[in-house]
Amino acid sequence: MSGTALSDVLQQVMQRVGVGAQTLSKLTGVPRTAIDNWRDGTVRRPRHWRPLLRIAGALLLSRDETDALLAAAGHPRLDTLDSTLPLDDPDRSHLARWAVQRRRSATVRHELRAPAPDFVGRIDAVKRIVSLLSELGGGGGVVGIRGMGGIGKTELALVAANELGESFPDARLIVNLRGVSGAPLSPEQAMRQVIHAFASDEPLEDGLEALQRRYCSVLSGRRVLILADDAADAAQVSPLLTPSGSALLVTSRQRFAIAGMTTVDLGELSEAEAVRLLETSCERLTVEEAQLIASACGHLPLALRISAGLLTNDPTLAVSEHLAALSDHRRRQAHLRDPDDERLDVTASLAFSQARLDSASQAVFRQLSVFVGDFDTALAEAVVRVPGGADTTVVLRLLLRRSLIGYEPARGRWRLHDLVRDLARSAAEDAGDWVPAMWRYAEAGVRMAEAIRNGYLSGGDAMPASLAMFDLERPHLDAGRRWLGAHVGDERADRLLVADAVAIDSYSFLRHDFHNELQPMVEQALAAARRLGDQAAEAQLLNQIGHLALQASRLPEAAAHFERWLAMPRPTGDRLQEMRALNNLSVAYVQLGQPRRAITVSERQLDLARADGNRRLEAMALTNLARTLGFVGEPVIARDHLELALTMVREDGERFGECLILDNLSTVHHMLDEPAHAVDLAQRAYRIAASLGDRERMAEASATLSQALVPVEPVAGADPAGGTGPSGADEAAAVGERALAIAREVGARRTEAKALKALGRAYAAAGRSELARRMFEEALAIRTETGDENGAADCAWLLGANLLPTDRERALHLMRRAVAHWTGIEHARVALHAARLAELDGPAPGSGH
Missing domain, CATH: 3.40.50.300 (P-loop containing nucleotide triphosphate hydrolases)
Structure with missing residues (x-):
């Protein structure tokens, strides 16, 4: 290579070894700017040969290659340096490697460079x-x-x-x-x-x-x-x-x-390894910043090194600016490249693999970019269109062989790395594949939601399996829904939005947040149904809107909504929606303190369900009727209705209904002073709720269990500690605290109030009166705020009983309020409550009157 410019020789050996200027600078201590200047010809030769020998040593160049590097820079060759330098000259240390090499047998070669100094993990x-x-x-x-x-x-x-x-x-x-x-x-x-x-x-x-x-x-x-x-x-x-x-x-x-x-x-680095690589290469990063960059880079070592290099070499580049660039898929591609080293370019590196694909495989690769998470073959077949009609699975396997997608055999799931997805999406947008693929993706999501509903409604083992499918596929369902939401008004989007909302109605309450997720979804679908003139869908979605108000404990609003719905003209034969509206209206009436109206509505629902042969809704009607009868003090009749309903749901394999009925049965057996049975039923309800992943039901069953662990008072308002040992009260408190934590976590106000009431009873039984009072106060506030008259009356009586020793006037006021309510609903035990109140309304103990 004599006569060749230094820039050509240096560029050639760096490319052959696969080392960039930044890494070479770290390995040798030679400034990166000097290496760049020599490599691009800005500076034709260094003033001394020492940095060239450091570079040759780091790159493990042979004696001949080192001589060529020295000659290209106009410096003497190794033999000349060896013969001219005095024996005691310190610079002779730079020649030691090649002097040893010359004395070795020509058959001994070690050509490997050192690994990158920032190598971590693995x-x-x-x-x-x-x-x-x-x-x-x-x-x-x-x-x-x-x-x-x-x-x-x-x-x-x-x-x-x-x-x-x-x-x-x-x-x-x-x-x-x-x-x-x-x-x-x-x-x-x-x-x-x-x-x-x-x-x-x-x-x-x-x-x-x-x-x-x-x-x-x-x-x-x-x-x-x-x-x-x-x-x-x-x-x-x-x-x-x-x-x-x-x-x-x-x-x-x-x-x-x-x-x-x-x-x-080889897969991506772990988060800890990725963060360590960034911290090793870029000292100005905090741990939190390194974590964010590591995530945005998909823990890919090349992307991490580029990020660290950009931030190290450009002090004007703020970390926040770099993170903002990494948050957008197109900007991320442009940003993840080193302007001084063409080999440090994520997109270019990945594009080498894409370029080797045939046209059909490239088309499939582009369409896979719509998937926001891992996916199975069935979803790929529903979304991807393969040119020439080739088998989708065959192409997926080819992409796997090219390391453009990954596969998890145990789960049967394919996946794209985030940065590979960026590459595929840009290619899809440029080729015009993105929009058609997204429409197919959204439609596939709706069909998946319908399949989940069908499995859930079939009951038995299919119910938890369907919910597990929802959990697995939720990223795709949400992504398709976001696409449709961005295209409201388009007839295709409107039809799919309506179909999606109708499909998820049966199980959405188990997985979606009512206020932040379900409410906007149903309202958006309702508007779409109205644009389409789809009266049947509009009626069902209106029912869902009322149900959401009920779940949010907006009881007057919910009751008014169902009353309007039942009075409005509807498509003929819409019996199912009518029965569901009656079911929800009955629940609203009970909580509003109108049990007689609730009984009438439940009986009407029961008649319709039996005439229609719908055992699921018949069981619902029996459950509502039983709950109402429990509220008015008829636990024996309530128990009989619930046991019949339980038989029905078990025959259908309806696990959610079974959980609900077991919870109500526990309450009834608690009222009947059968604590062991009540505890067992509540525990079974909790296990089913946990198997379904229904956090609100888990909170509800925990509150019911806490209640069952403290025996019922012989007369409402008597000492709730009677017959409860410290260990039972402590267990009731622990379970109640669990119920309260879950209820607050999921934002279930009605269940929160129930847990607070149960905790108050547990604390009272343990002799912790002040804590009990606080729980009853909070429960009463929620019941009053949400319009739950029945619940408010119960909490008022319990709080009054708790306050008798310290604030008799307020205590009696609260207890009178409770008796007035029970009198109004014709509670079966109102006479006992009234007698207890009359006894308490007499002269205060120790008054002398």
Whole structure:
């Protein structure tokens, strides 16, 4: 390379070794600006040869390569420097490496550079590779490291290979196979490189078989490790298999098999490893900033190194500005590249793999960008259109072989790395594939929601399985819904919004937040139904709006809504929606303190359900009727209705209904002073709620259990501690605290009030009067605020009983309020309450009157 400019020589060796200016600066201590100036020709030569020898040493250049580098800069060669420098000159230390090399046998070569100084983690992978290659050193063999572009395959291979000096003492060589480039190295070229490492002047034949014979002959009797970096396929690597004593370490983006090859599949760094890499490379990052950047980079080592380099080398680039760029998929692609090193470019690195795909596979790859999370084959088949009608699964497998998508066999799920998705989406938008694919994605989400509903309504084991499916696929359901929401007014979007809201009606209350998620969804669908003139859907969605008001404890609003709904003209034969409206209206009436109206409504619902043969709604009507009868003091009749309803839902395998009925049965048996049975029923209700993942029902059942653990008062308002030992009260308090925490977590105000009331009874039974009073006060405030007259009366009586020793006037006022309510609803035990109040209304103890 004599006569060649320094910029050309330096650029060539840096590209061959695969080191950029930033990494080389860290390895050598030579300023990056100096390296850049020499590489681009801005400065033609350094003033001294010392930095060039530091670079040559870091890159592990041979003696000839180092001489060429020195000559290109106009400096003396190694022999000249060795002969002219005095023996005591300190600069002779820079020549030591090549002086030793000259004295060695020409057959001993170590060409591996040091790994990047910021290499972190991968401890298990390094151990496995070192172990495998150590074992192979005695018998020949091959280990492959596979993974997507930028994942760190080469650095991992260098770390492992540099630890294997004792296992391969004769040579550790590296051959860049350039597998993803436009001109991959042929097997013949690769073998020539290895042979010339030991016999540099030997003339070689051109044929593959002749070269293989010489290749094996050169390696025979030696223990050599060959790092074949960036392999294209099995055809390129197979001829490089070594004889006994040596081994081959292969890195590749492609998944291929060679007889006897053991593979290590490389994934992203863990969050801790990614953060450590950033902190190692960029000192100005806080832990929180490093975590955010690591997440935005998808824990991909190449992206992390680029981010750290940009922030280190540009003090004007604020971390917040960098994070903002990473938050947008198009800006992220443009941002994740080093302007001073063309090899440090995430998009360009990943695009090498994409470019090798055929046109049909590229089309599939582009469409996969719509998926916001991992997905199964069925969803891919519903969304992706394969040109030429090829099998979607076949193309997915090809993309897996190219490391453009991943696959989890245990879950049967495919996935794209976030940065690969960015690449695919940009390509999809440019090709016009994005919008059609998103419409198919949204429609597939609606069909999935319908399938979940059908499974849920079929009951039995299908119910929890359907909810598990919802949990798994929710990212896709939400993404499709967001797309439709962005296109309201478009007839296609409106029809899908309506279908989606109707589909999720049966199970949405188990998974969605009522106020922040369901309310906007149903209101949006209702507007769409009205635009479409779909009266049947409008009627169902109006019913859902009322149900949401009921769940939010907006009781007067809910009751008024159902009353209007039942009075309005509806499509003929809309009996199911009518029965559901009656069901919800009955619940509202009970909580509003209008039990007689609730009984009338429940009886009407029961008649309709029986006439229609709908056992699910018949069980609902019986449950509502029983709950109302319990409120008016008829626990025996309530128990009989609930046991009949329980039989029905169990026959249908309706687990949610079973949970609800068991909870109500526990309350009834508590009223009947059957504590053991009440506790058992509440525990069973809780287990079912937990299996369904229904947090509100779990809170409800916990509150019911807490209530069951404290015996009912013989007369409402008597000492609730009677017959309860400290351990029972403590257990009731612990369960009540669990109920309260869950209720507050999910924002269930009615259940929160129930948990507070149960906690108050538990604290009172344990003799903790002040805590009990606070719980009753809070429960009463919620019951009053939400218009729950029945609940408010119960809490008023309990709070009054608690206040008698300290604030008799307020206590009696509260208890009178409760008796007035129970009198108005004709509670079966109102006479006992009234008698107790009359007794308390007499002269205060110790008054002397």
